[in-house]
Amino acid sequence: xxxxxxxxxxxxxxxxxxxxxxxxxxxxxxxxxxxxxxxxxxxxxxxxxxxxxxxxxxxxxxxxxxxxxxxxxxxxxxxxxxxxxxxxxxxxxxxxxxxxxxxxxxxxxxxxxxxx
Numbered sequence: 266x267x268x269x270x271x272x273x274x275x276x277x278x279x280x281x282x283x284x285x286x287x288x289x290x291x292x293x294x295x296x297x298x299x300x301x302x303x304x305x306x307x308x309x310x311x312x313x314x315x316x317x318x319x320x321x322x323x324x325x326x327x328x329x330x331x332x333x334x335x336x337x338x339x340x341x342x343x344x345x346x347x348x349x350x351x352x353x354x355x356x357x358x359x360x361x362x363x364x365x366x367x368x369x370x371x372x373x374x375x376x377x378x379x380x381x
Contacts, residue, residue, distance in 0.1 A: 266354040271295055271302040277316040278309030284325060285310070286359040288381030292331045303371055305363065306329065307340035311347055314339060329357060338363040338371075 273292050273365075274275050277284040288304075297304045306314055341362045344350065354360050363371070372378055 269300065270375045270377075271300065272372060273304045274303045274378060274380040275304065275313060276308040277381055278312045280308075282319065282324065284320070284381045285313055286327070288335045288371055288379070289324075289327050289331050291293045291379060291381075292321075292335055295373035296334045298330070298332065301335040303331065303336050305338045305340060305368060305371070306360070307343045307368075311343045311349065311354075314360055315357060316355050318355075325355075330372075332358040337361065338368075340365065340368060351373065 273293075275285055275288045277288075280327065282359050292302050292304055313328070319328075319334055337358055337360050339351070339354065339360045339362055341364050344362065351360060351362055
């Protein structure tokens with residue numbers, strides 16, 4: 266059975282590059298099956314959204330490609346904890362802030378939640 270509504274949570278930061286890449290690969294696979302996931306960055310994962318987060322530019326290209334085809338969110342509380350504003354994130358990713366309550370609502374609507 267194919268999962269219809271998948272949420273991918275990226276909570277690992279750029280230093281855990283392989284975990285982030287695995288989450289992005291799963292996202293790309295779902296996009297390829299015409300089932301784009303919802304992707305949420307929280308905790309250390311917020312750092313992945315900052316310009317210059319990865320030394321390997323192909324990872325940023327991968328993130329950009331996935332972001333162009335799927336909904337990308339960032340937990341507002343994680344931004345606050347890092348004293349960041351959405352203006353400090355890579356603008357091309359078109360990240361939407363979401364509250365904790367909003368995240369919970371999205372999780373309830375998802376058939377599966379995978380965390381990286």
